[in-house]
Amino acid sequence: MKMRKPLLLLIALAAVAVQAVAQQRPQYSQYMVNNYILNPAITGIEDYADIRVSNRRQWMGLDGAPVTYYVSGHMPLNKGAASNKYHKALAHHGVGVLLHTDQTGPLRRTGLTGSYAYHLPITNKINVSAGASAGLIRNSLNANELEFTNPNDPLVGGGNINRNMLDLNLGLWVYSKNFSVGFAGAQLLEDAGGFRAPEEERAALGLQRHYFATGSYRWNATSTLDVIPSVMVKMAGPSPVSIDGNVRVMYDQRFWVGAGYRQRDALVAMVGVYVSPLLDVSYSYDATTSNINRVSAGTHEIVVGFKLLNDRRIICPQWVW
Template sequence: MRKLCLLVISLLSIASWQVQAQQRPQLSQYMLNNFLMNPALSGIEDYADIRVSNRRQWVGIDGAPTTYYVTAHAPINKGAASNKFHKALAHHGVGAVVHTDKTGPLRRTGISGTYAYHLPLTNTINASAGVAAGLIRNSINTSELQFYRDTPDPLAGGGNINKNMFDLSLGLWVYSKNFSVGIAGAQLLQDPASFQSVEIEEAALDLQRHYFVTGSYRFAALYKVDLIPSVMVKMANPSPTMVDFNLRALYDERFWVGASYRHKDALVGMVGFYVSPVLDIGYSYDASISNLNRVNSGTHEVVIGFKLLNDRRIICPQWVW
């Protein structure tokens, strides 16, 4: 099984090399909260997992993206195996995601509910399938737009222009104590998001279908030190595929440091601490390696996690580390 997991990660690592902006927010610490992209993780842990994050991208550039999110998910009827020779019981998971992403005059806000079903395949390997459904609201504040031509523009009517769309995501996740592999699709309905103006014309922004393929492996490298390489491939036609490579070191299941390489985009440094059975904190800094590095001073991201209903007083997550 170990060789199979490493092979999967290797295949994912060479999937693609080009980078270009996509509609979904760019996040650096997603590996600690894959629930954001894959609803199959709903209720994966033994407690209610709540996470709050703020990301300030490309500091120094006016109108650069700023992202906030809150996620929460918990298991339902989750039972442990009676002993190590028996499979754990199947269980359900539910959750919710609220996020907002502002770039210049454009604001995108989403809210969705999630459900997942977790099925033990063997004594050590589990699989889950999940769905998320909700709404995405795109808004443009036209008072922040500047036009450099005399021809009337469909967005020049003034005020705020809003459009609500239905959002649907699906995901699969296979996981154990030391590996995980997942695939998910978001914005699958590809509902057209038209910013309707009081003027004659209409400006439209269609949703892109997004696909995420992830893989990670955890192995003991030294005494009390685990290494966790991981990779994520992001596809959103017609944008080129994006790929992230990550490596983190976890010490004593309390403190972790890591680094990521986002091809042709950024180098990322990360650090985090599992403070208690209730609280954990993560911070990351992105240094641009594209031409944008001349005009910005980097990207900051903070994630604060809370473990509620944590009766077993787990400090380091068992399944999403």
């Protein structure tokens, strides 16, 4: 099958030739409503089982553009409450799981990881957590969807090329009710975590290390209005450092709207609602600012959250940044 958009063909061939697109990890506009997808130290941070399902369709109108799905879930273990408001909360553990799949043209990537974190209050208001997640990543390339100018290219001949690799992610999170700072590293094993594979498969489907640094602050502007600016710095060589900046305004801990800017990529509009102690929903639209906007109608992303084992019937999460 031939690709009908020259731009996508260039993206796919670049990924095969140099082992790197702009970023191997899926792109998310609403990472701030589910920091768990970036940092395993978040695991078990709330008082309930936090389940989230998401679908992201990037660069609508462009054949073979990225499509991403994920399902995540994490919960605390033996989490207790402080005896009164002047004492620290008790330390606790958290466990979780994340399944994601991301497809761009002939490239498909599926990952499954399990996570663990330990949360330790260090003052009456400030907590620190450290977490790790490990699992498998399967990278697949459907060579039938590529065209080659070099008949000796090792991928000529079609069929699927698959590679399974071990995935290791580490994270640190420092947080209180009004701020959070996080650091995480993903795919830390790189090719050391790959199973035995031919040289051409390692070149096409290997892993890059990714690093994320995040920071946010929650300002209580009035008794019913919170303003939450946040920033994320992403590093994944050989790609240049990328910065995301966002601000959300939340009313009565039930409704929020937000806007963001992704460096050299997009302007983002977001909206969300905490519907009930069980359900919350959020949506974002990315208006592309790069040259891809000539063939793209933008990006849509939706996240649906479920709060299970929510005995306290919490509607708005305690930790919102």
